[in-house]
Amino acid sequence: MTTPITVLSTAAEIGEVIARQILDQLATKDRYVVGFPAGRSATPVAAALTRLAHQGGVRMDGLRVVMMDEYVEGRAGQWTLLSPHTPHSCIGWAQRNLVTPLGLRPDSVIAPDPNEPSAFEQEVVELGGIDLFLLASGQGDGHVALNGPGTPRDAPTRVVTLPQSTRTDNLSTFPHLRSLADVPTYGVTIGTAELAELSHSAVMLLWGSNKAYAFDRIREADSYDPLWPATIVHDCRNAFIYADEEAAQTSEREGVS
Numbered sequence: 369m370t371t372p373i374t375v376l377s378t379a380a381e382i383g384e385v386i387a388r389q390i391l392d393q394l395a396t397k398d399r400y401v402v403g404f405p406a407g408r409s410a411t412p413v414a415a416a417l418t419r420l421a422h423q424g425g426v427r428m429d430g431l432r433v434v435m436m437d438e439y440v441e442g443r444a445g446q447w448t449l450l451s452p453h454t455p456h457s458c459i460g461w462a463q464r465n466l467v468t469p470l471g472l473r474p475d476s477v478i479a480p481d482p483n484e485p486s487a488f489e490q491e492v493v494e495l496g497g498i499d500l501f502l503l504a505s506g507q508g509d510g511h512v513a514l515n516g517p518g519t520p521r522d523a524p525t526r527v528v529t530l531p532q533s534t535r536t537d538n539l540s541t542f543p544h545l546r547s548l549a550d551v552p553t554y555g556v557t558i559g560t561a562e563l564a565e566l567s568h569s570a571v572m573l574l575w576g577s578n579k580a581y582a583f584d585r586i587r588e589a590d591s592y593d594p595l596w597p598a599t600i601v602h603d604c605r606n607a608f609i610y611a612d613e614e615a616a617q618t619s620e621r622e623g624v625s
Contacts, residue, residue, distance in 0.1 A: 383412025510596030
């Protein structure tokens with residue numbers, strides 16, 4: 369295991385550390401591109417980023433947000449993105465947690481187009497790549513974005529049918545979803561290929577006792593394992609893993625600082 373692991377006491381501390389890193393980069397660059405997962409994993413980062421930006425009077429004009437996935441409805445060739453007003457919309461998460469609180473322009477957020485997924489890679493390339501990609505792991509099946517178990521290492525951005533394991537994980541990610549029948553069946557997702565190849569740096573965020581198994585699966589790997597796609601973090605450049613004490617169980621494990 370070569371990807372450095374840092375264990376902090378709480379999710380809020382993780383959020384603070386990552387938010388300060390983003391703000392430090394924004395202070396020296398005209399544009400800084402950050403990839404976000406929607407849902408609970410990145411919420412502490414978004415909250416800390418908003419608080420620190422307002423406290424410091426930091427202008428956030430240079431921040432560009434890349435959302436890794438979104439649920440879709442319809443059929444092939446005629447897909448429509450889930451309405452951002454839907455509580456579990458990934459783009460809606462970005463609007464509620466980043467765009468509005470930070471005063472970003474709506475066009476500061478990009479996401480894959482389900483009807484032209486191959487265009488997403490070119491759009492990111494034109495941005496200069498993703499400076500920092502925040503990653504999250506499914507607690508039960510290790511999905512990253514909407515790449516579920518069995519995803520090959522070279523999978524491109526595409527529309528996928530969500531496996532039941534990922535849909536079950538989403539019940540805990542979005543508590544308002546009361547049953548599998550409420551969880552969307554399809555989604556457009558960045559591929560594992562683009563996650564590794566287009567990111568200049570990546571951080572896996574693992575917090576809460578429900579991510580303890582995910583922590584162990586990722587920690588025990590040293591390269592991509594298609595049975596647990598979140599292990600793509602090991603194939604990313606300048607990769608780091610941040611966990612809280614609940615996810616890591618103990619900071620005395622070998623290789624944990």
